[in-house]
């Protein structure tokens with residue numbers, strides 16, 4: 001006889017299989033502990049007593065799936081998150097990117113877009129925005145819709161000016177948006193250089209000829225197999241000597257691409273693809 005924990009694991013396997021078959025979203029290689037927490041949380045919000053009761057809803061209730069997807073995708077983000085990393089991008093990476101006539105940047109797992117607007121501000125201040133194109137992607141359509149609108153609650157930018165200044169900011173963060181009552185909208189000059197799009201890292205293709213990729217706080221939710229798949233995708237999307245920036249709990253040690261990258265700024269998890277690759 002199986003114990004309760006094993007039964008729950010089987011129920012999760014079946015639920016993830018149902019999601020995969022019905023919608024093509026593959027959570028089977030997400031870190032088990034985090035996916036279990038999110039599924040339990042969602043079950044608490046629904047009228048289900050057991051995880052397996054969510055399976056028929058996956059097949060027959062699209063709005064149920066959409067709300068579960070929102071729970072599973074963990075969209076926590078912030079403008080100028082880890083400002084020292086952005087300072088390092090500004091001071092160390094941008095001087096190298098200046099040599100290119102056109103600069104392609106990919107935010108893989110951009111959530112609701114704050115990270116992409118952060119980078120657009122940095123590029124603008126360093127005189128590079130005019131020749132830059134930022135591609136910012138996520139598999140959560142609700143997040144991409146919000147990112148494309150570029151409208152955020154004013155209160156979400158509280159403390160943002162301090163973070164902006166720590167990232168080497170040269171003006172005031174408020175120079176980059178229009179405020180209206182409780183909301184802000186980023187200036188069109190920033191929006192024009194960002195393309196937000198749906199992209200699923202588990203199954204979609206490379207973004208070719210990127211000079212810089214930020215894939216921050218995404219790999220932590222994946223198991224080793226999926227981490228390696230996504231890192232292969234990043235490597236193949238970068239030009240020779242392109243840059244890869246990971247989140248503060250992520251690194252390339254013991255991954256399939258370790259030999260393909262040099263450490264560029266180890267404290268900030270910035271890597272550079274080796275020449276000749």
Ligand SMILES: C[S@@+](CC[C@H](N)C(=O)[O-])C[C@H]1O[C@@H](n2cnc3c(N)ncnc32)[C@H](O)[C@@H]1O
Pocket residue numbers: 073074075076077078081108109110111112115137138139140143199200201202215216217218247
């Ligand atoms: C914690 S957020 C990180 C946002 C941003 N990069 C940052 O560091 O502030 C993780 C994002 O990864 C996205 N994500 C998770 N699995 C994904 C997948 N298979 N394909 C694309 N995006 C994915 C989630 O939807 C979420 O928006």
